Amino acid sequence: MGYRDGLVVDDRRNGIFRVNRALMTSPDVYELERATLFDRCWLYVGHDSEIPGPGDFVRRTVGGRPLIFLRDSAGTVRMHFNTCTHRGATLCREDAGNTRIFQCFYHAWSFDTTGKLVVTPGAEAYSPRFDRGQYNLVAPARADSYRGLWFVNYDAAAVDLAQYLGRAIEYLDLVLDQAEEGMRLVKGAHLYSVKANWKLMVENSIDGYHAPTVHATYVDFVKDSGGGQRKTALAAGSGIDLGNGHAVIESPAAWARPIAYWEPFFGEDAREEIEQKLARLVGRHGEERGRRMADTFRNLLVFPNLIINDVAAITVRRIEPTAADRHSLQAWALAPAEELEGSAALQRRLDSFLTFLGPGGFASPDDVEALESCQQGFAAAREVPWSDISRGMAKIPGSQDELQIRTFWRAYASLMDGAGFPARVEGVESPEAADAPAEAGVTR
Amino acid sequence: MAPAADRLARHALRLDVEEFLYEEAALLDAWRLDDWLALFTPDARYEVPSTDRPAGGPADALMLISDTRAMIAARVKRLNSRKAHREFPWSRTRRIIGNVRIISRNGDEAEVTANFAVYRSRRDVSVYMGQYRYRLVRDGDSFKIRFRRAELDVETLDAHGTLSIIL
Numbered sequence: 001m002g003y004r005d006g007l008v009v010d011d012r013r014n015g016i017f018r019v020n021r022a023l024m025t026s027p028d029v030y031e032l033e034r035a036t037l038f039d040r041c042w043l044y045v046g047h048d049s050e051i052p053g054p055g056d057f058v059r060r061t062v063g064g065r066p067l068i069f070l071r072d073s074a075g076t077v078r079m080h081f082n083t084c085t086h087r088g089a090t091l092c093r094e095d096a097g098n099t100r101i102f103q104c105f106y107h108a109w110s111f112d113t114t115g116k117l118v119v120t121p122g123a124e125a126y127s128p129r130f131d132r133g134q135y136n137l138v139a140p141a142r143a144d145s146y147r148g149l150w151f152v153n154y155d156a157a158a159v160d161l162a163q164y165l166g167r168a169i170e171y172l173d174l175v176l177d178q179a180e181e182g183m184r185l186v187k188g189a190h191l192y193s194v195k196a197n198w199k200l201m202v203e204n205s206i207d208g209y210h211a212p213t214v215h216a217t218y219v220d221f222v223k224d225s226g227g228g229q230r231k232t233a234l235a236a237g238s239g240i241d242l243g244n245g246h247a248v249i250e251s252p253a254a255w256a257r258p259i260a261y262w263e264p265f266f267g268e269d270a271r272e273e274i275e276q277k278l279a280r281l282v283g284r285h286g287e288e289r290g291r292r293m294a295d296t297f298r299n300l301l302v303f304p305n306l307i308i309n310d311v312a313a314i315t316v317r318r319i320e321p322t323a324a325d326r327h328s329l330q331a332w333a334l335a336p337a338e339e340l341e342g343s344a345a346l347q348r349r350l351d352s353f354l355t356f357l358g359p360g361g362f363a364s365p366d367d368v369e370a371l372e373s374c375q376q377g378f379a380a381a382r383e384v385p386w387s388d389i390s391r392g393m394a395k396i397p398g399s400q401d402e403l404q405i406r407t408f409w410r411a412y413a414s415l416m417d418g419a420g421f422p423a424r425v426e427g428v429e430s431p432e433a434a435d436a437p438a439e440a441g442v443t444r
Numbered sequence: 445m446a447p448a449a450d451r452l453a454r455h456a457l458r459l460d461v462e463e464f465l466y467e468e469a470a471l472l473d474a475w476r477l478d479d480w481l482a483l484f485t486p487d488a489r490y491e492v493p494s495t496d497r498p499a500g501g502p503a504d505a506l507m508l509i510s511d512t513r514a515m516i517a518a519r520v521k522r523l524n525s526r527k528a529h530r531e532f533p534w535s536r537t538r539r540i541i542g543n544v545r546i547i548s549r550n551g552d553e554a555e556v557t558a559n560f561a562v563y564r565s566r567r568d569v570s571v572y573m574g575q576y577r578y579r580l581v582r583d584g585d586s587f588k589i590r591f592r593r594a595e596l597d598v599e600t601l602d603a604h605g606t607l608s609i610i611l
Contacts, residue, residue: 187506188500190506190508194605362522
């Protein structure tokens with residue numbers, strides 16, 4: 001059985017979309033995902049600003065591989081597999097730092113920041129034919145960046161990053177252009193794991209339908225702090241298939257944004273500064289685009305596992321599968337570089353971030369609960385095998401519909417079948433179903 | 445003050461602080477959050493730094509929690525709701541507090557550190573361990589909390605998933 005029309009049912013005639021829950025529980029599926037998605041797609045690694053100076057490094061596990069993401073001594077950004085070419089020991093054993101040399105603790109083989117093997121203790125014991133040049137650190141097949149966001153691809157034959165990102169670039173730009181002096185990641189990361197399949201986190205990160213229920217206490221908090229004046233905002237947006245599996249929901253800001261939508265949560269003191277930010281944005285980008293950047297929530301999926309949510313603040317969230325029923329998350333706050341450390345503007349942004357987002361926020365913990373409860377429910381997958389993602393198939397999809405989630409699944413199923421990315425969906429997915437009488441139910 | 449008297453005063457203060465911290469922990473373990481909220485001064489703050497930056501502050505780093513008094517109240521209101529799904533039903537917690545040290549005294553304010561292990565049980569058991577930093581203000585026989593910071597020693601929240609309880 002294939003993934004398309006087998007484990008993922010895309011019934012356009014009837015406007016029904018279903019996903020088989022085995023995709024969230026099967027170790028075999030998990031292994032195949034490694035080979036077909038994570039060994040083939042561009043995967044987010046890190047941001048320029050994490051390694052600002054020569055010799056700066058961070059280590060990271062991306063697509064299951066241990067990587068060192070660094071700026072070499074000459075200032076070039078590089079990636080090396082974090083494994084000694086001698087016997088395999090983990091070379092870099094700190095999460096971040098600065099160095100000129102990576103010395104393996106096992107036998108002291110040492111490499112410079114370009115990956116060149118420079119020291120093999122007792123070198124005279126090796127044969128004359130032993131070629132040290134064969135033992136430099138190994139770099140992934142491809143590494144490339146878009147405006148400070150660095151990606152890796154383990155497939156030498158992959159399309160270029162810009163081509164891969166495609167229409168997602170318009171939305172990345174709507175985020176990145178908010179800065180006057182470029183974006184940076186704020187120090188400090190949210191590092192946590194969820195006992196649920198990674199695809200549930202993808203769905204959840206671009207799911208507008210769950211907000212009123214899962215996040216009822218957050219909505220109450222917004223009201224209590226004098227915000228949420230646009231009561232219908234969350235339902236007013238749209239869900240968009242951006243092609244190549246990328247998708248976005250965009251809706252009018254439902255609560256405060258540091259760029260640049262003032263609500264009482266920020267306090268009267270901040271009002272003028274935020275309105276000035278808005279005026280400068282409009283000055284730089286024109287009325288329509290400037291207001292869109294200031295005044296709109298965006299939840300963007302860059303297929304398969306990068307989420308950039310531009311809501312109460314901007315979070316960059318990397319989803320790393322660790323087992324069929326488990327994934328780990330790394331999330332950062334992206335902020336304009338001109339919001340300096342110690343400034344009221346940065347503190348406002350981080351306060352706004354923390355109200356909703358992260359393991360200690362007023363909303364994210366309930367998402368984790370929802371995902372883990374789904375995963376527990378999948379124990380009954382033999383008797384209850386399908387999840388439904390049909391919302392909004394027979395209409396122009398809004399931000400509380402599920403087109404953007406279907407976009408992920410369509411790309412997923414197509415790649416898992418060994419095909420390329422499917423055609424982009426535009427307009428109503430199931431016009432035929434839209435014309436059917438309201439009571440014309442479809443038997444499962 | 446003579447050295448011996450000074451030592452007795454320090455011991456007395458530490459005993460008072462220990463008693464206060466134990467009572468606070470008992471309120472949290474019993475989920476008596478409204479009573480817990482009443483322990484704070486109007487200008488109070490509650491912070492938990494990110495696990496990869498335990499010395500970080502809210503002015504320049506992404507924290508896990510950075511609450512003003514108003515946000516602490518909002519957190520309590522949320523946790524008292526049946527719609528704080530991660531904590532409905534409430535998890536069971538048990539706090540062990542020790543190594544209480546008075547770092548400094550400044551008028552009616554004492555700077556205090558203490559070690560903690562907070563066990564949380566719901567489906568699984570996870571342990572949050574680390575160090576508290578308090579600034580406590582004398583309030584009759586007891587104290588009010590002006591500043592409360594929990595610095596975690598865990599490197600990630602991989603074992604915990606969230607920080608949905610009060611640490």
